[in-house]
Amino acid sequence: MEHEAIKFDDDTLHLLDQRKLPTAVEYYRADDFREVEFAIADMVVRGAPAIGATGAYGLYLAGREYEGEPKDKFLKLVREAGKELSQARPTAVNLTWAIRRMDNLLEKNSEASVEELVKMMGEEAERIAREDVETNKEMARNGNEVVPEGATVITHCNTGALATVGYGTALGVIREAHNSGKNIEVYADETRPRLQGARLTTFELIEEDIPATLIVDSVAATLIRDGRVDLVLVGADRVAGNGDVANKIGTYNLSELARVHDVPFFVVAPTSTIDYEVESGDDIEIEERDPEEVRTINGKEIAPEEVDVYNPAFDVTPKQNVTGIVTEAGIARPPLEESLAKFQGSEE
Numbered sequence: 001m002e003h004e005a006i007k008f009d010d011d012t013l014h015l016l017d018q019r020k021l022p023t024a025v026e027y028y029r030a031d032d033f034r035e036v037e038f039a040i041a042d043m044v045v046r047g048a049p050a051i052g053a054t055g056a057y058g059l060y061l062a063g064r065e066y067e068g069e070p071k072d073k074f075l076k077l078v079r080e081a082g083k084e085l086s087q088a089r090p091t092a093v094n095l096t097w098a099i100r101r102m103d104n105l106l107e108k109n110s111e112a113s114v115e116e117l118v119k120m121m122g123e124e125a126e127r128i129a130r131e132d133v134e135t136n137k138e139m140a141r142n143g144n145e146v147v148p149e150g151a152t153v154i155t156h157c158n159t160g161a162l163a164t165v166g167y168g169t170a171l172g173v174i175r176e177a178h179n180s181g182k183n184i185e186v187y188a189d190e191t192r193p194r195l196q197g198a199r200l201t202t203f204e205l206i207e208e209d210i211p212a213t214l215i216v217d218s219v220a221a222t223l224i225r226d227g228r229v230d231l232v233l234v235g236a237d238r239v240a241g242n243g244d245v246a247n248k249i250g251t252y253n254l255s256e257l258a259r260v261h262d263v264p265f266f267v268v269a270p271t272s273t274i275d276y277e278v279e280s281g282d283d284i285e286i287e288e289r290d291p292e293e294v295r296t297i298n299g300k301e302i303a304p305e306e307v308d309v310y311n312p313a314f315d316v317t318p319k320q321n322v323t324g325i326v327t328e329a330g331i332a333r334p335p336l337e338e339s340l341a342k343f344q345g346s347e348e
Contacts, residue, residue: 005050005162006057006129011064013057015045018162018196022203033062033081040088040095043194047163048237048273049132052094055085056125059102063118074114075106091246091287091314093238093275098128129165135270136167138328143173143233143268146324146331147182151230154187154220157248158200159235159268170233170268171204173326178210186212187229189220191248193293193311217250224257232258236269236325243319243336244281245269249312255321267317268326271343281316289313 003025007014013030019042020026028044030036036058039045045054062081066074082099089095105124106117147153153174157163160171168175177184186205191197198214205212215223223229232254238246245251245267258265278284291309296302303309325332325340332339 004166005045006053006165008057008126008129011061013054013061015039015054016162017044018046018200019044021162021199030058030061032065033058033085036061037085037088040085046089046196047158048092048094048235049136049164049169049270050162051089051092052098052272053125053129053132053165055088055095056098056102056128058085059099060118060121060125063121067114067118069114071114074117078106079103089287090285091237094270094272097272101128132164132270133166135272135328136164136169136172139169139268139270139326140167140172140176142328142331143170143266143326144176144180144182146231146264146266146326147173147177147184147233148230150183151177152185152187152228153177153231153233154189154223154229154254155201155232156189156197156217156234156251156254157191158196158204159233160201160204162200162204163235168204169235169270170266171201173233173266173268174205174210175208178208184210186210187220187223188212188214189217189250189254190214191250192217193297195297196248217253220254221257224261224263227261229263232263232265234265234267236267236273237314238278238284239267239269239274239325239340240278240280240284241274241276241337241340242280243322243325243332243334243340244284245317245319245322245325246281246284246286246314247317249315252315252317252321255317258323259321264323265317265321266324266326267322271327271329274327274340274343276340276344281318284314284316286315287313 014027160168188201
């Protein structure tokens, strides 16, 4: 993609402001971890892998801020910053994974000076970002094998370069299939209420010259019923150890449609998104967001302000609806719990 979602230079994190796409291409500047926390919570940046890398940079900025403190106080303040960052988007496990990875770095190098630790934190944040791009490209290569020649694919939310440091997860597979000459076509769900599919996925597909059609979310049922969809590809914000998948609200709908009409349903996610400490989707915390996201669009009221709103950001797709989970370590297929267990350790 032409535009980078995440850039870090001169001790400043620059995030492509996804609240403003596609009408404006602007970068949000974060100079400290509090501004990073806001950017994650307000969805300046979104997508589990991108949130993870952003959180790592946020913790590095906290390290820079507290570099002049005595070591004990430095570690205490940095860990408090990590806890604050982790709560910005609680469902996306990549955020806590990245913060934990940075914390493990501090523990393993407990004898180092504060200055040395801060330098290591910067290098680790860069490493996490760089690894994400390579991971996505490996997932794309693995996932390309499940995409038939001439396939029509439906996808939900945004899972491309904007949702990651680069290339993408499910949209990365779509990109790989297109680039390998498979002549695919894509239906992109608009993805209410934040319209990530309409605003972001179509933005990326157009930039890549991939044939695509935007649909409202409820059109998917008609297309799948009428045999006009060959494959469903979605991302994930957290995968439980048994194979249940938490992803953007509306993903479960697609999985049920795919199951009823015998359409393959694949999830594309790095192994860092697999939470082996969570036994099933029942144990995944589902973030609920501001009712105004549903009552308004771009600040314009579309529903009475007095009406109650239920606005979960994610839903859980049960493992029995999942044909397979594409990772950089390979494709997990049913029984998913056994297949995913073989990948444990790949995420570290």
